[in-house]
Amino acid sequence: MESSQLKTIIQGIPKAELHLHLEGSFEPELMFEIAKRNNIVLPYDSIESVKAAYKFNNLQEFLDIYYAGAQVLLYEQDFFDLTWAYLTKVHSENVVHVEVFFDPQTHTERGVAFDIVINGIHRALEKAKTDLNISYKLIMSYLRHLSEEAAFETLKASLPFKDIIDGIGLDSSEMGNPPSKFKEVFKASAKQGYKLVAHAGEEGPADYIWEALDILKVVRIDHGNRCLTDGALVKRLVDEKIALTLCPTSNVALKVIQKMNEHPVAKMLEKGIIATIHSDDPAYFGGYMNENYYQTAKALNLSLGQIQQLAINAFEASWMSTAEKENRIKEVKDYFNSI
Numbered sequence: 001m002e003s004s005q006l007k008t009i010i011q012g013i014p015k016a017e018l019h020l021h022l023e024g025s026f027e028p029e030l031m032f033e034i035a036k037r038n039n040i041v042l043p044y045d046s047i048e049s050v051k052a053a054y055k056f057n058n059l060q061e062f063l064d065i066y067y068a069g070a071q072v073l074l075y076e077q078d079f080f081d082l083t084w085a086y087l088t089k090v091h092s093e094n095v096v097h098v099e100v101f102f103d104p105q106t107h108t109e110r111g112v113a114f115d116i117v118i119n120g121i122h123r124a125l126e127k128a129k130t131d132l133n134i135s136y137k138l139i140m141s142y143l144r145h146l147s148e149e150a151a152f153e154t155l156k157a158s159l160p161f162k163d164i165i166d167g168i169g170l171d172s173s174e175m176g177n178p179p180s181k182f183k184e185v186f187k188a189s190a191k192q193g194y195k196l197v198a199h200a201g202e203e204g205p206a207d208y209i210w211e212a213l214d215i216l217k218v219v220r221i222d223h224g225n226r227c228l229t230d231g232a233l234v235k236r237l238v239d240e241k242i243a244l245t246l247c248p249t250s251n252v253a254l255k256v257i258q259k260m261n262e263h264p265v266a267k268m269l270e271k272g273i274i275a276t277i278h279s280d281d282p283a284y285f286g287g288y289m290n291e292n293y294y295q296t297a298k299a300l301n302l303s304l305g306q307i308q309q310l311a312i313n314a315f316e317a318s319w320m321s322t323a324e325k326e327n328r329i330k331e332v333k334d335y336f337n338s339i
């Protein structure tokens with residue numbers, strides 16, 4: 001199929017994004033604008049030099065730059081602008097449902113209050129619901145390079161906002177920070193009614209995916225690339241319908257895989273895993289949802305049936321109500337039938 005035809009098809013698919021860090025959607029143009037109004041001097045002299053710095057050999061090299069970029073976010077309006085820019089961008093790509101992560105500790109650690117962060121984000125999500133017809137869920141992630149005690153403090157700070165936070169995630173430096181480190185705080189988070197997910201098996205081994213399932217009791221795995229090295233784990237994911245939220249352009253940018261045509265998503269679909277694809281940190285990895293679908297489909301020569309399956313899987317794995325899911329899945333099927 002011609003590239004332009006594939007891109008047109010992808011554009012038209014109603015899509016759900018389930019793995020997106022709001023801080024990772026911070027485009028250099030907006031970073032400069034916010035830095036200027038907050039009187040912060042960035043260590044870059046132009047947007048081009050920021051973009052030139054976005055070359056990573058591993059997850060940690062990316063995280064160092066990602067946390068530095070987030071430092072310019074100080075006020076509620078900054079968090080609103082960040083979130084709104086992401087939502088308008090994905091609206092233009094026909095994304096109709098999002099489940100987004102935010103990292104409160106990246107901000108509270110440097111003195112920005114929890115309510116400033118969440119109120120700005122929430123106002124933008126509500127506006128997108130009204131103005132853009134995008135439905136949403138909000139996921140608060142604990143930073144795994146920090147202590148479990150710090151995660152407990154974050155859990156406590158979140159409680160006044162329990163009604164607007166749907167779930168808990170676990171992100172940041174994976175190696176050496178296994179899911180088991182957060183056993184108690186995940187248990188306490190579940191008691192508060194939060195749904196649970198965790199990054200596992202991005203750089204870390206399949207064992208971390210087992211820990212996320214058995215110890216943290218997550219309902220979905222973020223990344224999970226490494227599961228194919230373990231047949232019993234694949235069986236568990238399939239039998240228990242545990243979805244993986246994969247991020248192909250992120251995986252190439254962070255050298256989790258060397259080339260897109262080595263991406264495991266096609267094999268995962270073949271094995272019956274509920275594999276889904278998303279953008280992770282699009283401002284840093286150069287691709288929002290459409291680009292992730294396009295690059296994956298092209299490199300792996302995915303059939304229209306496989307592309308349709310990816311889109312359906314994302315709604316299936318989402319936290320929408322059953323009725324909403326059925327409606328969206330029908331929309332996807334009708335769309336593919338009309339092509």
Ligand SMILES: Nc1ncnc2[nH]cnc12
Nearest residue numbers: 021024171172199280281
């Ligand atoms: N890909 C990723 N892995 C772990 N933590 C993250 N935080 C933002 N993006 C991340």
Ligand SMILES: [Zn+2]
Nearest residue numbers: 171199222280
């Ligand atoms: Zn992620």
